[in-house]
Amino acid sequence: MARDGKDDQALNRRIEARPVHLAGAAKLKANNNFVIGGAILNDAGQMEGSVMILQFETEEQYNNWYNNEPYITSGVWKTIEVKPFKVAEV
Secondary structure: OOEEEEOOOHHHHHHHHHHHHHHHHHHHHHHHEEEEEEEOOOOOOOEEEEEHHHHHHHHHHHHHHHOHHHHOOOOOOEEEEOOOOOOOOO
16 A cells, blocks of 8 residues: 655646556556556545555565656655455455
């Protein structure tokens, strides 16, 4: 889970980086790394963060994604919480 900055330009940074971020998410999905994800909305319905559940086979693959994620490199996400997660087999 990641939260955007709270400064006056936070939403603009997100909107500017969004096409590249979504293109990257599409690549993750094509490679079976993307389980689910989307924007966290505030009470006004504006994007203010994200939740992504991703699956990587190695820490190196994860680090490669993390170090190149546009919302990180563009300063959109200011706080990021990463937790291990396993999809239930039901």
